[in-house]
Amino acid sequence: MIKILVSDPISEVGLKSLLDAEDIQVDIKTDLNSQELKSIIGEYQGLLVRSQTKVTKEIIEAGKHLLVIGRAGVGVDNIDIKAATEHGIAVINAPDGNTISACEHTLAMLLSMSRWIPQAHNDLTQKQWNRKKYVGVELNNKVLGIIGLGRIGLEVAKRAKAFNMILIGYDPFTTEEQAQKNGIQLKSLEEVLRQADFLTVHTPLTKETKYMIDDKQFSLMKKGIRIVNCARGGIIREEALIKALNEGIVEAATIDVFEKEPPLDSPLLDHPKVITTPHLGASTKEAQLNVAIDVAKEVYHYLAGVPYKNAINMPSLPSDILNHLKPYIPLAEKLGTFISSVIMGGIQKVEIIYSGDIIEEEIDYLTRNILKGILRQHMGITEVNDVNADVMAKRRNIEVVEIRSNKTHGFTNLITVKLTTNIEEKSISGTLLNGYGPRFVNFNGSTIDVIPEGHLIITEHIDKPGIIGKFGTLLGNAGINIGTMQVGRNKVGGTAIGIFGVDKEVEDHILDELIKVENVSNTYYVEL
């Protein structure tokens, strides 16, 4: 039974697919403090959160059985992604479900700020009829600067256009063409800051975006600018914002997200020109249902080994691409397992050559599976998986080189893995034969044709008469039946290899017998 903990309030209707699954137990405990969470997280394979639960390194380390963390929403800054990746835990978010709500909240903030609606309402609740105090400004013909032109930024642009605003934006990861298509003039950050009458930020909180709006940036702004932050606290430095408000650079600000949440001691809450909401951007019935449905489905798919698309720390592949790659995945892992079973020494380099139709695919995914095979087999690292394979290789100073080549050697697709250790270098090539499944087709330069499955004995010997016969006798005497056999050599009388598919597990003492046969240099055993 798989156990999933839901530690923040997430729509139960949206979680229905998990709640109804027979093989999954879902525990909903939304009032745990971090100590309580730490003490029980070890029981769970899955953790579902919104933005309240801080999934720290400590929590991740205590989650000995965690396989997946699902985030019902976009921002994953409350999850230590690095620690999750190192522990092989997939982090999956639900980025689409709350876009419209966050965008509409931004528009609500823009409009209420331009007409001082909350302040005027407050006065009126105090029986003060202050018509002169609250003179606003129109959005019409004003320049709106949008920082971050992703899902929410572009939806905001669409709606701001309806108010006849002039749209300028900054996003180093988008193109001029894409911006123009959405009616936005792409500019440098400095230009946006200098020209905007209204400014709204829609980036994630990263090392690069933390405090991207600080004293220096405020000093570039037009006097009287109005600012919205419905993205993440910390993109705008709060201290600098307060200063800019007090100096009259910023006329008004609307803030949904804070550097520390809840921000109960923040001076922003008391500032007369600031409108605040308690991180409500995604708090609509529709968004909460959407993100819960999305994250439940994705987590379920991840646990069931079915294609999913929104993993943060793994290549996110559309399901059609993942389905196409699927048959190559076991071949990739088996190439890694095989080559690392027949080599001696500490691995220094893994070179992977992809050729043929496979080069059009997301080969990073296959590389992770090759590395998984190598690290599990050669180093006994059982915790390695698709999520952390490349991190683990890097941590062990293994150089990983991916090459796309057009030399297919007559195959429609070919994957060659060359392994270099401090002692030797060996290679294995495999292909996927249409309708026949995976095959190993070359080992250290010798052509072979091996179905990579079951129990395999591999021998390295000199190409001389009688050796294969002796192997047969030895194995026969040990009650081991040879089901398939492949021999190859680089030249007559030269170095030869034998790959024997046998019907049962081979113990070490049998390999010791085989290596005693004259002219045999090495024997190995691998189960695929």
Ligand SMILES: NC(=O)c1ccc[n+]([C@@H]2O[C@H](COP(=O)([O-])OP(=O)(O)OC[C@H]3O[C@@H](n4cnc5c(N)ncnc54)[C@H](O)[C@@H]3O)[C@@H](O)[C@H]2O)c1
């Ligand atoms: N207030 C809320 O409740 C709420 C709800 C949903 C999303 N959010 C937040 O809104 C933000 C945007 O979400 P989204 O779904 O649009 O994300 P997104 O990933 O679709 O868009 C983010 C955009 O920011 C851009 N970007 C990244 N680094 C940048 C930088 N240094 N400078 C400028 N642009 C940069 C990216 O290229 C991307 O286009 C996130 O921080 C998210 O967590 C808040």
Ligand SMILES: O=C(O)CC[C@@H](O)C(=O)O
């Ligand atoms: O959980 C929430 O309501 C906030 C979600 C929002 O900040 C997000 O990043 O998706």
